[in-house]
Amino acid sequence: MQIEISANKRTLQGKGASRRLRGSGKVPGIIYGGENPAQAIELDHNGLYHKLKQEAFHASILSMDLDGEKEQVLLRDIQMHPFKLQVLHIDFQRVDKNKKIHMKVPLHFINAENAPGVKLSGGLVSHVLTELDISCLPKDLPEFITVDLTDLAAGNTLHLSDLKLPEGVEIPTLGRGENLPVATIVIPRAVAAEEAAAQVAAADIPTTVQKKEGAAKEGEKKDAGKKK
The missing domain is CATH 2.170.120.20 (Ribosomal protein L25, C-terminal domain)
Incomplete structure (x- = not known):
């Protein structure tokens, strides 16, 4: 399912205009690329902010309704406020279906x-x-x-x-x-240490068994000597 977003063309530009735009709950942005010139746009902040939480929004072809005209775009850049949960600016790129x-x-x-x-x-x-x-x-x-x-x-x-x-x-x-x-x-x-300890323990078992078997045989020899 394709994700849709709505935007409007923006005529007023500059720091003062962008500041007033953000104060009214809007996000300034730009759409560029393709055969058309770059266009300044504005979007509703709350709707955009919730869409930005979707993983697919960052890696999908988006359908943008720009003043009633549909365009296929990609999200290219986002500027966030240093400490507020606020989108300061956003960039979109037009998509050409015949170009990679x-x-x-x-x-x-x-x-x-x-x-x-x-x-x-x-x-x-x-x-x-x-x-x-x-x-x-x-x-x-x-x-x-x-x-x-x-x-x-x-x-x-x-x-x-x-x-x-x-x-x-x-x-x-x-x-x-x-x-x-x-x-x-x-x-x-911790797991590596346990495995190493288990390997060392396994390697010691034959030696221990050989020592016990040797001691048993030595004891048998002594007992046989006493009987004689």
Whole structure:
């Protein structure tokens, strides 16, 4: 389902005009790109603020109703107040359906509890990346990329080349020869210490048994000597 937003064209610009706009519950912004010139816009703050809480709003093609005209846009930048829950400014980019776009999308990790490194070795999943820069046509843009950790063992690392991408989606980083790590499983120190202690204990068992067997045989020899 496509996310829709409403905006109006803005004629007054400058710091004073933007300040008055924010005081009236609006957010100044801009929409640029495509064949049309950049256009200053204003949006309702409360409606925009709630939409910004949606993960998909940051990585989806948005349908903007600009004074009754529909445009396909991407969210490109947000300026927040340093300490208030207030959006100060927002940027959108127009989308050309025939041109590839570059976008950062979130990574969703699944099956961590079934990974051998977690299930068998007591390890913890470390997320090296939480979002991914991708390239694709607007129609192929996914809301997120799924990362399946089912086969990840302790000490192993999942890289960009291991990801299963939706059709039409590319990773520019891979094209530059940078196969970055995405996730790995690390063993906590406490678990590692317990395993080391168990290994040492297991290694000592044969020695202890041999000593006991040797002592028993020595005792048998002494008893046999006394009987003679």
